Amino acid sequence: MALKKKLVPAKKPAPKPQQKMPVRKVMAPVPQAPKKEVVDKDTKASGAKRQIQLLRGMKDILPRDQYYWKALYDHAVKLAEDFGFDRLETPILEDASLFSRGVGKQTDIVEKEMYAFEDRDGEKIALRPENTASVVRAYLQHGMWNQPQPIKLWYWGPFFRHERPQDGRQRQFHQLGFEVLGDASPVIDAMVIQMTYLYYSEFNLPISIQINSIGMPEDRTRYKMELVQYYRSHRGVICEMCKARLIKNPMRVLDCKEDVCQPIKANAPQIVDYLSNESRDHFMKVLEYLDELNIPYFLNHTLVRGLDYYTKTVFEVVTTDEDQGSQTALCGGGRYDLLVEELGGKPTPAFGVAPGLERMVSQIRKRQVPVPGAPLPQVYVAQLGDLSRRKAMTLFTRLREEGIRADQDFSKNSLKSQLESANAKKIPYAFVIGQKEVQEGTVIMRDMDSGAQETVDFNKAPQILKRKLGLEKAE
RNA sequence: GUGGCCAUAGUGAAAUGGUUAUCACGUCAGUUUGUGGUACUGACAGUACGGGUUCGAUCCCCGUUGGCCACCCCA
Numbered sequence: 001m002a003l004k005k006k007l008v009p010a011k012k013p014a015p016k017p018q019q020k021m022p023v024r025k026v027m028a029p030v031p032q033a034p035k036k037e038v039v040d041k042d043t044k045a046s047g048a049k050r051q052i053q054l055l056r057g058m059k060d061i062l063p064r065d066q067y068y069w070k071a072l073y074d075h076a077v078k079l080a081e082d083f084g085f086d087r088l089e090t091p092i093l094e095d096a097s098l099f100s101r102g103v104g105k106q107t108d109i110v111e112k113e114m115y116a117f118e119d120r121d122g123e124k125i126a127l128r129p130e131n132t133a134s135v136v137r138a139y140l141q142h143g144m145w146n147q148p149q150p151i152k153l154w155y156w157g158p159f160f161r162h163e164r165p166q167d168g169r170q171r172q173f174h175q176l177g178f179e180v181l182g183d184a185s186p187v188i189d190a191m192v193i194q195m196t197y198l199y200y201s202e203f204n205l206p207i208s209i210q211i212n213s214i215g216m217p218e219d220r221t222r223y224k225m226e227l228v229q230y231y232r233s234h235r236g237v238i239c240e241m242c243k244a245r246l247i248k249n250p251m252r253v254l255d256c257k258e259d260v261c262q263p264i265k266a267n268a269p270q271i272v273d274y275l276s277n278e279s280r281d282h283f284m285k286v287l288e289y290l291d292e293l294n295i296p297y298f299l300n301h302t303l304v305r306g307l308d309y310y311t312k313t314v315f316e317v318v319t320t321d322e323d324q325g326s327q328t329a330l331c332g333g334g335r336y337d338l339l340v341e342e343l344g345g346k347p348t349p350a351f352g353v354a355p356g357l358e359r360m361v362s363q364i365r366k367r368q369v370p371v372p373g374a375p376l377p378q379v380y381v382a383q384l385g386d387l388s389r390r391k392a393m394t395l396f397t398r399l400r401e402e403g404i405r406a407d408q409d410f411s412k413n414s415l416k417s418q419l420e421s422a423n424a425k426k427i428p429y430a431f432v433i434g435q436k437e438v439q440e441g442t443v444i445m446r447d448m449d450s451g452a453q454e455t456v457d458f459n460k461a462p463q464i465l466k467r468k469l470g471l472e473k474a475e
Numbered sequence: 476g477u478g479g480c481c482a483u484a485g486u487g488a489a490a491u492g493g494u495u496a497u498c499a500c501g502u503c504a505g506u507u508u509g510u511g512g513u514a515c516u517g518a519c520a521g522u523a524c525g526g527g528u529u530c531g532a533u534c535c536c537c538g539u540u541g542g543c544c545a546c547c548c549c550a
Contacts, residue, residue, distance in 0.1 A: 053541060108548055112476065173550060306549065329549060356550025384509055419511035434509055
């Protein structure tokens with residue numbers, strides 16, 4: 001308070017020289033205007049430190065959410081191990097053309113959302129907007145095609161897309177992924193979809209698996225012609241956006257949410273009818289395997305994915321939770337039989353999936369799905385004064401060596417606040433050590449639940465506590 | 476990227492064109508010396524940032540930043 005009051009008069013003189021500025025006005029604007037563009041916002045006349053906020057679309061993952069993330073991560077590791085997937089970590093920065101070639105130059109992700117810029121060497125680089133292209137790059141660069149196929153890889157990490165943020169949509173977000181390279185069999189499709197299903201089942205999230213096949217490019221070419229022709233015949237009715245989509249990316253009309261377009265959409269030709277025999281057989285097999293595994297799915301003829309590399313099977317997991325807003329897609333995936341070739345390798349079929357983690361965390365939180373928390377400390381070590389603090393530090397160290405989870409606040413002085421702390425943390429036992437105990441070579445063991453205390457030998461304290469905790473049978 | 480709503484202590488809320496901006500939770504400390512949970516007392520901490528209108532702005536206006544919602548799209 002006193003400081004503040006002193007600051008007020010100190011501040012007031014400051015504006016005065018500013019008010020005199022008009023004298024300089026003629027000269028000042030020229031050098032100052034361009035400066036403001038370059039100089040960061042910290043330079044303020046007041047001298048007060050500006051609070052630096054998060055960049056738009058970025059989020060801190062706070063301590064209270066860490067156990068949700070850990071639960072998701074641990075279960076991912078488990079699934080990967082169970083199904084024989086090896087971890088692959090690729091860099092966050094890649095050559096920008098990896099994504100324009102891999103994901104597709106025309107896609108929204110590359111065209112309007114990618115963080116792409118030149119580095120100090122003038123190299124065009126990008127923050128990865130997704131990981132499949134990087135996985136393929138690594139597969140090629142490290143000659144993984146020379147190893148027994150298929151290659152099964154998984155990843156976990158941050159991705160970046162420059163979009164307008166919303167709940168469940170950030171500019172930095174996290175994905176987990178499973179990718180299988182070098183195998184064309186529909187079993188692979190089914191297996192990865194099964195893993196996805198198992199992943200969501202673990203947390204009891206209400207989901208629906210949407211599945212479709214978009215065939216190979218030839219199939220799609222034929223289908224698109226039919227689709228465009230069909231929509232053209234209804235040109236008078238459809239919305240403006242669909243008209244635009246017909247020219248740029250016809251299959252997107254199937255995503256349209258406009259009411260006027262719904263009846264048109266419902267009667268539109270379906271891509272499954274335009275698949276080659278090979279693509280159709282493949283798709284049928286996938287569905288048969290899913291049936292065998294009792295994995296529920298929903299055939300969605302309007303499911304077309306936004307990335308160029310997909311072929312044949314595509315699928316998405318959406319939440320069926322009513323109040324999830326418009327961000328219902330929890331995960332997307334599919335087959336990408338042509339991507340390896342596109343990025344310079346031999347023709348190599350592949351399949352992958354990428355669950356989004358933020359949306360999962362928010363679901364788990366909202367639904368209060370129980371996840372393992374921090375292990376509770378078993379004992380709290382309290383001390384009084386510097387001499388006993390030293391002994392307490394030794395005791396704490398011994399307890400740790402004995403495998404007992406101990407907690408402490410050695411920087412606190414009053415016993416009261418230390419017990420308060422132990423109580424707040426729900427720690428069942430406390431050791432109290434003061435002058436008297438130091439001299440006697442003892443320590444007080446307190447049952448925080450009942451308040452019962454006993455004085456025990458300092459050196460035997462860890463063993464006695466172990467017995468109390470039931471970690472060791474009484475002799 | 477387009478359009479809309481919003482911004483008050485760490486959190487959740489309240490209030491006003493004019494003295495010290497209110498409350499709860501929270502955090503820290505104290506309520507006789509070395510003992511937690513309850514109670515009481517005190518302290519901490521705020522009008523996002525910059526500009527304008529005004530004698531005077533937290534309130535009105537503009538800009539910036541950030542959040543949310545819908546669209547686009549997607550995880």
